[in-house]
Amino acid sequence: MTPENSHDLRLPNRFLELYTPEKIHGDFVGKHIISVEQFESNDLKILFDATASIRKRLKQSDRGLLELCAGKIAVTLFYEASTRTDMSFQAAMRRLGGEIVAASNGVQFSSVYKGENLADTVRAAGCYADAIILRHPDVGSSYEAAYYLDKLREQIQRKPVIISGGDGVGEHPTQALLDMFTIFDFKKGFDDLTITLVGDLKNGRTVHSLSKLLARYGARDVTLCLVSPAKLKMPEKILAELKAANMRIVETEDLSEVIGSTDVIYWTRVQEERFADPAEYAAVKDSFIMLPSVLAQAKPDAILMHPLPRKNEMGTPADHDLLDADPRSVYFQQMENGMFVRMALLAKVLGGLWV
């Protein structure tokens, strides 16, 4: 049997049923972070408090931060490139006094390309690491990684954790956490907010995870406007979760109907590749490009978010420059928050690791 076959025998998505990550329940120490479903409202409040405090200490240049993960090692295993997530985790770990280990030549040149399977690579990394930041194209791969790390824990009497940096089209928990924190930070909570998600809501991983977390947070009187092409609507399964959480849902193809009453605009890209017929794409695309003239219709205290990187969904570089100059555009603060949220998460998860 060739390594290729043998690899096929372990389908990562099998582990979605086989493995259930522990709930946080107020205690982060030593827990894998692979799904937003581990978080309840109270866990988010704890994390957001820690995030705000870490940001404050960093901007005051508090050297004490360097003690929080001193002596801890995170190994980054990125099976696909994601510069932002990668750099954000690296900076977060190092600003806490921790260290990062990554394959010098990149994982694409490493033993995984010599046919080694994920289960072995993750345990190899676990032999050296306190945390493994895993980015992988296959849904369920972070579950598989957690499953095998738990087995390794018994052998080495240390407790390395998996922190997901994105799991194919599945989950990207830390992206959802930083999006939530950014709304929380600018709006001082979620009650009574009108939040508008725009773009490809059918395939967009970030909008799915963010919606789920909003539902789990359980805020009062939240209106969620879902603006997408008819072909790219939010999946029924997620809609059901949102309604079960008593959120008011407005689905439309026309942003102008809702932008005037929106507190938070979350912009994402509609990819031409999603349309079989180019004419279909041509028909809708202009409705899904954020331009200064569009932002002009938003409330003066609205915020415009975007996970970045952006392309033509925000027009030309000249449009970018105009949008960036608008105080309602907070996507760079959102990106910086990504580092602060990851710092808080790493400090909480690794903090008491050896204690």
Added chain:
Amino acid sequence: MTPENSHDLRLPNRFLELYTPEKIHGDFVGKHIISVEQFESNDLKILFDATASIRKRLKQSDRGLLELCAGKIAVTLFYEASTRTDMSFQAAMRRLGGEIVAASNGVQFSSVYKGENLADTVRAAGCYADAIILRHPDVGSSYEAAYYLDKLREQIQRKPVIISGGDGVGEHPTQALLDMFTIFDFKKGFDDLTITLVGDLKNGRTVHSLSKLLARYGARDVTLCLVSPAKLKMPEKILAELKAANMRIVETEDLSEVIGSTDVIYWTRVQEERFADPAEYAAVKDSFIMLPSVLAQAKPDAILMHPLPRKNEMGTPADHDLLDADPRSVYFQQMENGMFVRMALLAKVLGGLWV
């Protein structure tokens, strides 16, 4: 003359005669580590004591470890990918408070590909580093590196060292040291042991280095069983060394003859590519696949080692799972020991570097 030609003029293996690395003789400070022949029994005992102590301190989360290489820089030059060796050295250095520098884009994109020769690249790294971890496909390259670093030392009045991370089909000293430590650690010594090496003993670098170190250790009443296909037997030259060290040697193609009396099973891969005739490979291959049914024949207190990564020489992923669950399988502890041995080595070599 083109850089290619000029490169050819310096054949790394020439430096095997031209350069002799210093013996350790109980003092590691400032010495290049490029061959197991630098180590005597006493040096191994010193290193193993330090390794056990460092492991204990790490598992107790002793922050004092971060002082041992604080302010020291190791540059990793990996001319071929070796994720494990690379990550293991990185984690080792960083867990001692030292730092790692590697070409951001990997050495395969670096100046070596603009025709620069090893002698210059190594000296460039030496200008920035206290230690250079060198992995190179050519036998003798670590000797060449040490030769030119010694010249650089005179010019910069600092003493950067080379530590070999594997030298083509030549040596991989730190792999041999971690294998020795693992046996020492589980068996509390080497006297009276029966150690069985299985696989391609003709071409296997790790089994060669391990055998040599066993011979140099000079334990009493060691039996070494060499199990390989007839075509892939241990080279005569090494056999002679082993016999000169009064080891009992048993050569066979049939593991079942010896597994029942074996204390240490060291498993390696038999590569199909080694056989001109596929039929020949087909005839032997099943005898060189470790399966749960094979391990069942081993003593209850035997240990099963493997340098990893593994492929089908341990069967399917389902077989892996069963083998991994057997307490006799210690290859993950062996891998973790790799980090501890490298920590001990780096601490000893760099410790007094500037003193």
Added chain:
Amino acid sequence: MTPENSHDLRLPNRFLELYTPEKIHGDFVGKHIISVEQFESNDLKILFDATASIRKRLKQSDRGLLELCAGKIAVTLFYEASTRTDMSFQAAMRRLGGEIVAASNGVQFSSVYKGENLADTVRAAGCYADAIILRHPDVGSSYEAAYYLDKLREQIQRKPVIISGGDGVGEHPTQALLDMFTIFDFKKGFDDLTITLVGDLKNGRTVHSLSKLLARYGARDVTLCLVSPAKLKMPEKILAELKAANMRIVETEDLSEVIGSTDVIYWTRVQEERFADPAEYAAVKDSFIMLPSVLAQAKPDAILMHPLPRKNEMGTPADHDLLDADPRSVYFQQMENGMFVRMALLAKVLGGLWV
């Protein structure tokens, strides 16, 4: 509009007019370092004092150095490989207690290859970093980066800086600074020196920047000998600057005319690709190869510099060995100085960043 077009709309060299970097004027804190034109004679004296002091402290293993950038993060963005500059900056930052963040898989696999433009990538890095080390093939890219980082500063209330690691055929300020320091260090100043630049003076970035800095330093009675093939002479524009600074200029194709009276020989490569007609190259090439027989004609106290890496412009590896053994060859000390100058620069620029 495709990302490709949109990228074209922002031509980096446009920013050469659009953006003027701040002069140092004795205060380095929080300033981008993108051009030698930011430096006056006094700034160089301050930097060289700091460099000498840092080198002394490093060779004494002074742990206090680790305080100078503790808690600071530098992100390296290398859009083209440059192992030396990359490793030199990494080692510099880490020897000051600071940390480096780089895309694990190298920037060539990162989001910039998904069509993201430089302005966004640099601001993303700025969200995580205190300093960004930028190496880019396009002239003006470091100006563009500084322009957009200044906009980001207003949004995140932190002041990340750009430090250029080379800007296409434009500038490479830290290379020029380390070249200047090396001359200053060996010759205790610049007054009354005869400095000879050899090679492709038309296209050589390093000789251009070095010449400009020499002119800006304003030393007394400096003679600058410019030795190049007729086709590859120093550009008129730079010659004018040099004459305006009252330097004595000697242009020739024949090194032997000037080598005997030269204090500093700065050697660079003449690339065959620069000649349309191979015969033309063949005619001149031997005059531009440094050999032991050539160095023999130099003064006993002359120094031979080279930016490295070197190829056949220093003959064969056998010639290299002979040249390297000559005490007048200081190119490895020059390379080590690169780390010390970058340490001084980083300490000065980042030192008070949060104060």
